[in-house]
Amino acid sequence: MTLGIVADDVTVTYRNGHTALRHASFDIPTGTITALVGVNGAGKSTLFKAIMGFVPAAGGSISVLGMPVKEALRQNIVAYVPQSEEVDWTFPVLVEDVVMMGRYGHMGFLRRPKQADQDAVTAALARVGMANFRHRQIGELSGGQRKRVFLARALAQDGKVILLDEPFTGVDVQTEDAIIQLLRDMRDEGRVMLVSTHNLGSVPEFCDRTVLVKETVLAFGPTETTFTRENLELAFGGVLRHFVLGGSDLHDDDDSRQITVISDDERPFVVYDEGGGN
Ligand SMILES: Nc1ncnc2c1ncn2[C@@H]1O[C@H](COP(=O)(O)OP(=O)(O)OP(=O)(O)O)[C@@H](O)[C@H]1O
Numbered sequence: 590m591t592l593g594i595v596a597d598d599v600t601v602t603y604r605n606g607h608t609a610l611r612h613a614s615f616d617i618p619t620g621t622i623t624a625l626v627g628v629n630g631a632g633k634s635t636l637f638k639a640i641m642g643f644v645p646a647a648g649g650s651i652s653v654l655g656m657p658v659k660e661a662l663r664q665n666i667v668a669y670v671p672q673s674e675e676v677d678w679t680f681p682v683l684v685e686d687v688v689m690m691g692r693y694g695h696m697g698f699l700r701r702p703k704q705a706d707q708d709a710v711t712a713a714l715a716r717v718g719m720a721n722f723r724h725r726q727i728g729e730l731s732g733g734q735r736k737r738v739f740l741a742r743a744l745a746q747d748g749k750v751i752l753l754d755e756p757f758t759g760v761d762v763q764t765e766d767a768i769i770q771l772l773r774d775m776r777d778e779g780r781v782m783l784v785s786t787h788n789l790g791s792v793p794e795f796c797d798r799t800v801l802v803k804e805t806v807l808a809f810g811p812t813e814t815t816f817t818r819e820n821l822e823l824a825f826g827g828v829l830r831h832f833v834l835g836g837s838d839l840h841d842d843d844d845s846r847q848i849t850v851i852s853d854d855e856r857p858f859v860v861y862d863e864g865g866g867n
Pocket residue numbers: 603604605607608609627628629630631632633634635636
């Protein structure tokens with residue numbers, strides 16, 4: 590088992606003094622898809638930022654493919670697929686330009702694309718089924734198409750570790766299935782896929798591993814032993830009312846993919862179904 594990402598006792602404190610993660614530890618091997626699960630504000634994005642070196646760890650350490658974060662950044666091996674809200678969609682930029690950004694780390698100082706860079710962009714767009722959209726403005730695309738373009742950027746970068754922040758928000762079932770298939774292919778190529786998702790129903794279906802966060806890492810490991818009723822109740826701070834997992838049940842009907850967590854004050858807290866998520 591080759592180690593992909595290892596967090597050892599990581600604490601992250603923002604400049605305003607807020608500590609978003611305390612003593613968080615986990616490890617995930619290469620060649621896996623790992624779900625990052627937790628309520629809003631649990632620290633998922635913070636963990637991503639720490640892995641990308643955007644925020645320093647106030648304590649502990651993170652290694653990526655055996656390297657410190659700084660070195661991993663230098664080698665351009667960590668790719669990021671952002672949440673839609675993080676992107677300024679009014680910025681006038683073509684689809685091919687967004688994907689070309691994935692090549693920047695492979696280019697020289699002047700960032701002049703070579704034929705190999707153009708080829709990588711073409712191949713990445715084809716792989717996500719967006720070849721025909723190459724010359725479109727990014728702002729003119731649908732939510733699902735935009736996700737595909739950012740996945741193409743990660744592919745063009747040839748990231749060995751790919752962080753995806755809620756890739757299923759606002760995408761239809763067909764696009765979700767296409768994204769899951771792509772993630773599986775990338776896993777089989779030995780990459781590390783870390784996926785933050787609120788779409789709990791699909792976690793057991795496609796994530797080999799799960800990391801549960803709530804201001805720290807509550808639990809991590811293989812999904813069968815980690816994505817349990819007890820751990821989910823801990824992560825969501827409520828009572829799990831409807832929890833159907835595993836095997837053929839998952840595919841029998843739409844209902845069986847639904848997970849409902851009822852919060853302590855009896856309001857449905859998390860209600861997710863096949864295509865949904867909120
Ligand atoms: N730049 C920042 N400065 C200070 N505090 C921050 C900053 N970014 C996030 N936080 C705080 O850190 C905590 C964790 O936020 P984070 O964005 O990591 O949560 P999350 O799990 O990604 O949530 P969501 O599911 O809503 O995306 C929250 O309490 C948040 O308010």
